[in-house]
Amino acid sequence: MLPFDNRPWAKALARTVIVLSLIGAALAAYYCYITDQLHISEIAIIGLLLLTIIPPNLAIVLRKSEADMETADNAAELGQHAHLRIR
Secondary structure, X not given: OOOOOOOOOHHHHHHHHHHHHHHHHHHHHHHHHHOOOOOHXXXXXXXXXXXXXXXXXXXHHHOOOHHHHHHHHHHHHHHHHHOOOOO
């Protein structure tokens, strides 16, 4: 799924992926900890996996919908016209 892919289910899926990846990372770290295998390399691997999963999905979650963007564009156009001076 691309960050600018407009699908009605994209935000819900991105939220689910973020939550499940955080839970999975916590469980993996805990499992490595209880088996005495949590070293700096495992921590780095978990961190890098989170860095590849979370930012693109976060971009989808934080993206404004098209209706919000149209409202912002209309407000910007009105703001530009308000600065005109009539002589």
